[in-house]
Amino acid sequence: MIMGQNKTFYLIDGSSYIYRAFYAIGRLTNAKGMPTQAVYGFNQMILKVLRDEDPDYVCVVFDAPGPTFRSEIFADYKANRQKMPEDLTVQIPYIKDLVHYHGIPQMELEGCEADDLIATLTRWSRDQDLDVVIVSADKDLMQLIQDPHIRQWDPQKDKVFREREVAERYGVTPRQMKDFLALMGDSSDNIPGVKGVGEKTARALLEQWDSLEEIYSHIEDVTPPSVRKKLLEHREAAYLSRKLVGFKRDVVIERGLADFARQPTSLADLARLYDELDFKTLIDALRQEHSDIGPVAEETNKAQIDNRLVSSQQDFDDLIVRLKRHKEFSIDLETTSQDPMLAKIVGVALCWEDDSAYYVPVAHEGPNSDQQLSRERVLRALEPLLSRDSFGKIGQNAKYEWVVFKQHGIDFRGIAFDTMVASYLLDPEKRSHRLERIAAEHLGEGMLTYTDLTGKGKNQIGFQQVDVTQAAEYACGDANIAWRLMPVLKQKLADSGLVTLYETLELPLIEILAGMEHRGILVDSNKLESLSIELEKSMDQQTARIYELAGEEFNIQSPKQLAQILFDKLGLRVIKKTKTGPSTDVNVLEQLALEHPIAEHVLAYRSLAKLKGTYADALAKLIHPQTGRIHTSFNQTVTATGRLSSSDPNLQNIPIRSEEGKKIREAFIASPDCCLLSVDYSQIELRILAHYSQDEHLVQAFRENADVHRRTAAEMFGIPPLEVTPEMRRQAKTINFGIIYGMGPFGLAQRLYISNTMAKAAIDRYFERYRGVKQFIDASIETARKAGYTETLLGRKRAVPELHSRNRNVRQQGERLAINTPIQGTAADLIKKAMIDVEGALHQARLNTAMLLQVHDELLFEVPVKELDDARELIRERMEQVWPLSVPLTVEMGWGENWAEAHA
DNA sequence: ATCGCAACGTAC
DNA sequence: GACGTACGTTGCGATC
Numbered sequence: 001m002i003m004g005q006n007k008t009f010y011l012i013d014g015s016s017y018i019y020r021a022f023y024a025i026g027r028l029t030n031a032k033g034m035p036t037q038a039v040y041g042f043n044q045m046i047l048k049v050l051r052d053e054d055p056d057y058v059c060v061v062f063d064a065p066g067p068t069f070r071s072e073i074f075a076d077y078k079a080n081r082q083k084m085p086e087d088l089t090v091q092i093p094y095i096k097d098l099v100h101y102h103g104i105p106q107m108e109l110e111g112c113e114a115d116d117l118i119a120t121l122t123r124w125s126r127d128q129d130l131d132v133v134i135v136s137a138d139k140d141l142m143q144l145i146q147d148p149h150i151r152q153w154d155p156q157k158d159k160v161f162r163e164r165e166v167a168e169r170y171g172v173t174p175r176q177m178k179d180f181l182a183l184m185g186d187s188s189d190n191i192p193g194v195k196g197v198g199e200k201t202a203r204a205l206l207e208q209w210d211s212l213e214e215i216y217s218h219i220e221d222v223t224p225p226s227v228r229k230k231l232l233e234h235r236e237a238a239y240l241s242r243k244l245v246g247f248k249r250d251v252v253i254e255r256g257l258a259d260f261a262r263q264p265t266s267l268a269d270l271a272r273l274y275d276e277l278d279f280k281t282l283i284d285a286l287r288q289e290h291s292d293i294g295p296v297a298e299e300t301n302k303a304q305i306d307n308r309l310v311s312s313q314q315d316f317d318d319l320i321v322r323l324k325r326h327k328e329f330s331i332d333l334e335t336t337s338q339d340p341m342l343a344k345i346v347g348v349a350l351c352w353e354d355d356s357a358y359y360v361p362v363a364h365e366g367p368n369s370d371q372q373l374s375r376e377r378v379l380r381a382l383e384p385l386l387s388r389d390s391f392g393k394i395g396q397n398a399k400y401e402w403v404v405f406k407q408h409g410i411d412f413r414g415i416a417f418d419t420m421v422a423s424y425l426l427d428p429e430k431r432s433h434r435l436e437r438i439a440a441e442h443l444g445e446g447m448l449t450y451t452d453l454t455g456k457g458k459n460q461i462g463f464q465q466v467d468v469t470q471a472a473e474y475a476c477g478d479a480n481i482a483w484r485l486m487p488v489l490k491q492k493l494a495d496s497g498l499v500t501l502y503e504t505l506e507l508p509l510i511e512i513l514a515g516m517e518h519r520g521i522l523v524d525s526n527k528l529e530s531l532s533i534e535l536e537k538s539m540d541q542q543t544a545r546i547y548e549l550a551g552e553e554f555n556i557q558s559p560k561q562l563a564q565i566l567f568d569k570l571g572l573r574v575i576k577k578t579k580t581g582p583s584t585d586v587n588v589l590e591q592l593a594l595e596h597p598i599a600e601h602v603l604a605y606r607s608l609a610k611l612k613g614t615y616a617d618a619l620a621k622l623i624h625p626q627t628g629r630i631h632t633s634f635n636q637t638v639t640a641t642g643r644l645s646s647s648d649p650n651l652q653n654i655p656i657r658s659e660e661g662k663k664i665r666e667a668f669i670a671s672p673d674c675c676l677l678s679v680d681y682s683q684i685e686l687r688i689l690a691h692y693s694q695d696e697h698l699v700q701a702f703r704e705n706a707d708v709h710r711r712t713a714a715e716m717f718g719i720p721p722l723e724v725t726p727e728m729r730r731q732a733k734t735i736n737f738g739i740i741y742g743m744g745p746f747g748l749a750q751r752l753y754i755s756n757t758m759a760k761a762a763i764d765r766y767f768e769r770y771r772g773v774k775q776f777i778d779a780s781i782e783t784a785r786k787a788g789y790t791e792t793l794l795g796r797k798r799a800v801p802e803l804h805s806r807n808r809n810v811r812q813q814g815e816r817l818a819i820n821t822p823i824q825g826t827a828a829d830l831i832k833k834a835m836i837d838v839e840g841a842l843h844q845a846r847l848n849t850a851m852l853l854q855v856h857d858e859l860l861f862e863v864p865v866k867e868l869d870d871a872r873e874l875i876r877e878r879m880e881q882v883w884p885l886s887v888p889l890t891v892e893m894g895w896g897e898n899w900a901e902a903h904a
Numbered sequence: 905a906t907c908g909c910a911a912c913g914t915a916c
Numbered sequence: 917g918a919c920g921t922a923c924g925t926t927g928c929g930a931t932c
Binding site: 641 | 917918919922924926928932
């Protein structure tokens with residue numbers, strides 16, 4: 001195969017596809033009655049090229065209007081071609097826009113047809129050693145396929161023509177194609193050809209003689225005589241025809257290769273065009289692929305607002321006076337770091353009206369930074385407004401501002417609206433809730449982005465280096481957008497019935513999370529360090545043994561190299577495959593361990609490496625230099641179900657199950673005179689399932705505070721609970737969790753190492769004993785299917801479009817989401833409310849107990865030892881009474897010097 | 905050097 | 917293809 005070594009240039013025959021699309025598809029119009037089928041068909045072709053081929057270089061080529069050399073040498077060229085129908089003409093500008101929005105260069109040149117440009121560009125590309133794909137269904141172009149680096153492809157029929165395929169289809173070589181066409185003529189272009197000679201005769205002639213010249217120089221040998229006669233009669237027409245079907249190849253290409261590189265798709269523009277033409281399925285598809293396309297905006301232009309730079313004391317005093325007259329304003333801080341614990345304030349943007357915003361630079365160092373007020377002075381003047389609830393603050397991710405202000409000694413109170421959180425509640429599955437995206441979706445406006453100002457990669461500069469004037473424009477834009485988004489988002493929250501959830505749960509939670517992040521958790525860095533050294537030693541031992549067993553050294557951490565050793569060199573069985581090769585995951589290695597000792601050493605190595613790399617070493621790096629504590633980030637706008645997530649570092653996945661892993665937990669310690677108190681909800685998801693399903697057995701089990709897994713085992717095996725063995729209980733536990741996740745027979749079989757048949761029987765048996773659960777599952781799916789979304793106890797919503805998919809797998813995925821989301825999401829709702837209630841009660845009781853972490857069903861507190869009893873009582877009360885369910889909610893508590901002890 | 909993806913593994 | 921929700925590390929190939 002010769003193709004594929006070089007970069008490839010895709011030359012798309014635009015003109016021919018315009019016609020094909022127009023005539024191939026029946027009449028299609030948008031709501032306003034404008035014909036759209038050519039645009040639609042053209043778009044399908046483009047999508048196919050982009051998706052299937054992902055071209056390096058690409059150009060769509062169109063005929064230029066007006067005469068060409070062909071009409072000069074033959075007045076009747078295309079004379080019988082009708083003028084382009086009006087219905088098609090109106091679609092042309094849309095097609096050209098479409099091509100542009102797809103990021104594809106386009107070209108047309110006066111006096112040239114598309115074919116001439118394609119011929120020229122083909123030669124031009126070959127001169128630069130590019131492979132060429134001519135995207136066309138036109139046989140005229142096949143004369144260009146004269147070397148193995150050129151092929152023609154029709155994306156609609158997905159047919160590729162190389163030399164061989166041309167010969168197969170037409171019985172002539174590409175080189176002969178021109179003569180072939182000249183003999184045949186073409187009535188659609190009014191190319192005369194040799195009258196009376198059609199495809200068959202032409203092929204027969206060219207099979208015998210190589211070219212037109214050859215034919216005529218052997219004209220006396222041509223048989224039958226009738227053909228000879230026709231050839232002689234129309235000799236001139238034949239040669240003229242050949243000129244007409246040939247191409248101009250000397251068009252001057254005034255571009256460089258870079259001009260033909262594919263550009264990024266302009267998603268917003270494309271969506272707008274689809275919208276205008278009512279290509280609804282295309283918009284949906286676009287959304288599926290790029291979740292950050294909002295509804296289509298009328299205009300994506302930036303709003304013009306009056307940005308006012310506040311650099312004098314007088315202007316600033318004036319600003320404060322005016323600000324005080326308003327009871328709500330939006331605020332956006334510009335700082336030196338994305339990490340609020342390290343960030344220093346560089347400037348403050350404020351906005352309280354639609355058409356203007358203010359920027360107060362306080363610590364710029366770059367261009368135009370000669371006139372600015374001091375940070376200290378500005379913050380002290382703003383403090384009374386910032387710390388008072390009566391001034392409502394609007395922000396995008398106000399938690400960030402809270403922590404930054406706290407680091408600057410200011411209590412930031414009265415968060416009245418957070419655009420990021422609002423956007424999240426409206427659609428929790430959006431990939432991004434950045435302000436740019438929210439603005440595009442809900443205001444239809446574009447914005448300056450952070451990286452527009454600071455750049456990225458190694459050339460990135462700190463915000464303090466940004467030109468003050470530019471910074472003002474950017475920061476004012478942010479503050480203004482947040483301000484103007486508030487009423488829009490408020491309305492949408494109201495329309496979706498999300499106001500209570502927003503105001504009573506998510507908004508109050510912001511300050512609590514901010515407090516937890518700012519407080520951090522104390523970590524024993526010495527402990528982490530000695531653990532790391534210990535782990536390293538153990539890893540070295542395993543490494544040596546693994547190399548010995550493998551007979552060579554390799555990178556154990558590379559699944560690819562490991563697979564090569566295990567399966568190629570040692571010849572072990574391939575048990576499971578990944579997309580890229582044989583799998584080497586835990587399940588596989590555990591099975592292989594029965595056959596070869598290397599597997600258990602790899603397993604040991606893996607778990608040691610995980611502990612060292614992901615925990616011991618990584619956590620040590622994130623200890624804050626001043627506080628000696630780890631300040632995770634609790635993300636409120638990430639998960640599809642309403643849970644929080646934690647990052648930098650993720651403190652929600654600290655090991656607990658293995659003995660080795662627990663050592664990591666031992667490094668999380670209490671402050672002096674305090675202990676860590678861990679409080680976790682017992683079986684909260686199963687209790688929620690009991691509450692929702694009202695299943696007789698499940699409800700009863702929880703009301704009697706029984707061991708629910710034991711009960712399930714007893715029900716399943718039809719024996720008294722006391723006779724349940726640990727193995728039976730384990731299996732029942734797996735089923736209980738499986739139900740919550742919507743697990744099928746296959747999944748259960750995998751987990752329990754039993755047959756599919758057995759698993760199926762087990763599930764059937766479960767549903768037989770737990771009728772209410774079965775009904776709940778069916779009803780959940782049905783409700784979600786009808787409503788289009790599923791909902792939690794406190795009214796959190798998640799769309800489940802999968803339930804309407806024609807694809808069975810996707811639909812089943814939707815069914816699992818419809819089961820799991822209300823359960824997982826309700827648990828998330830409840831613990832969030834518990835956090836708010838507990839925080840309020842601790843404050844009320846004047847206790848100094850501080851909430852440090854949330855791990856989905858667990859809250860971790862730092863408690864002064866002398867208030868431990870009070871705190872325990874208060875916390876238990878608030879958590880267990882968080883919401884009245886039809887089964888009791890109970891918590892389990894533990895405390896100690898470190899997190900491992902607290903959990904015991 | 906930087907980015908993005910795959911594979912893997914930790915938690916609830 | 918088959919069990920829900922996350923985040924982070926390493927390797928590795930592509931890209932700049």
